[in-house]
Amino acid sequence: xxxxxxxxxxxxxxxxxxxxxxxxxxxxxxxxxxxxxxxxxxxxxxxxxxxxxxxxxxxxxxxxxxxxxxxxxxxxxxxxxxxxxxxxxxxxxxxxxxxxxxxxxxxxxxxxxxxxxxxxxxxxxxxxxxxxxxxxxxxxxxxxxxxxxxxxxxxxxxxxxxxxxxxxxxxxxxxxxxxxxxxxxxxxxxxxxxxxxxxxxxxxxxxxxxxxxxxxxxxxxxxxxxxxxxxxxxxxxxxxxxxx
Numbered sequence: 580x581x582x583x584x585x586x587x588x589x590x591x592x593x594x595x596x597x598x599x600x601x602x603x604x605x606x607x608x609x610x611x612x613x614x615x616x617x618x619x620x621x622x623x624x625x626x627x628x629x630x631x632x633x634x635x636x637x638x639x640x641x642x643x644x645x646x647x648x649x650x651x652x653x654x655x656x657x658x659x660x661x662x663x664x665x666x667x668x669x670x671x672x673x674x675x676x677x678x679x680x681x682x683x684x685x686x687x688x689x690x691x692x693x694x695x696x697x698x699x700x701x702x703x704x705x706x707x708x709x710x711x712x713x714x715x716x717x718x719x720x721x722x723x724x725x726x727x728x729x730x731x732x733x734x735x736x737x738x739x740x741x742x743x744x745x746x747x748x749x750x751x752x753x754x755x756x757x758x759x760x761x762x763x764x765x766x767x768x769x770x771x772x773x774x775x776x777x778x779x780x781x782x783x784x785x786x787x788x789x790x791x792x793x794x795x796x797x798x799x800x801x802x803x804x805x806x807x808x809x810x811x812x813x814x815x816x817x818x819x820x821x822x823x
Contacts, residue, residue: 580781583811586790589796607799614804615809622649686717712755759785773791798810
């Protein structure tokens with residue numbers, strides 16, 4: 580059964596609507612862990628639209644499982660990661676105009692820079708993941724850059740779910756997953772997954788960890804964070820052959 584890392588960025592989005600202290604990120608992280616989360620993920624964006632620097636510092640000392648730090652491959656974020664020392668760092672593309680991450684990182688097109696960042700983080704003992712599209716060329720580049728983990732971008736699959744193109748997108752994920760396994764890298768997946776579409780991704784051979792945020796935070800508004808995480812864990816358990 581894949582591990583589940585819960586992205587709590589959008590708890591901070593609600594807080595930032597009033598620039599106050601509620602809802603509290605540490606409480607959200609604690610409740611997610613109580614519900615069975617195997618890790619907590621946050622993305623410190625250049626424009627600080629949701630997660631703030633102090634949030635990451637506080638979470639570093641409070642998270643009992645694993646803290647995964649999403650970051651752009653910039654000097655500012657590298658310096659921050661080296662200071663905070665998260666349990667893992669994930670390199671993602673970033674554009675101010677986007678509402679959320681729109682695609683995978685072009686590791687192949689920026690191999691020298693990505694390799695430089697990976698080397699700095701890995702040298703400090705921080706395992707590095709790259710968030711990439713389901714493309715064998717990007718998987719190969721991730722290996723060349725020295726990354727430990729490939730996280731496959733599941734947005735296209737999620738958006739195709741229930742449509743005629745669903746199988747096309749799943750086939751892309753399966754092919755890329757095979758390339759990741761053959762490269763000897765850890766296989767993760769995430770983006771736009773929810774209780775309807777996460778199961779088939781969780782069932783892909785070798786998937787070690789899923790990163791899911793928005794749908795869990797949204798569901799938490801109705802049932803609470805603990806139960807929202809438990810529900811998603813049940814989906815992953817069922818996909819692994821157990822009973823939901």
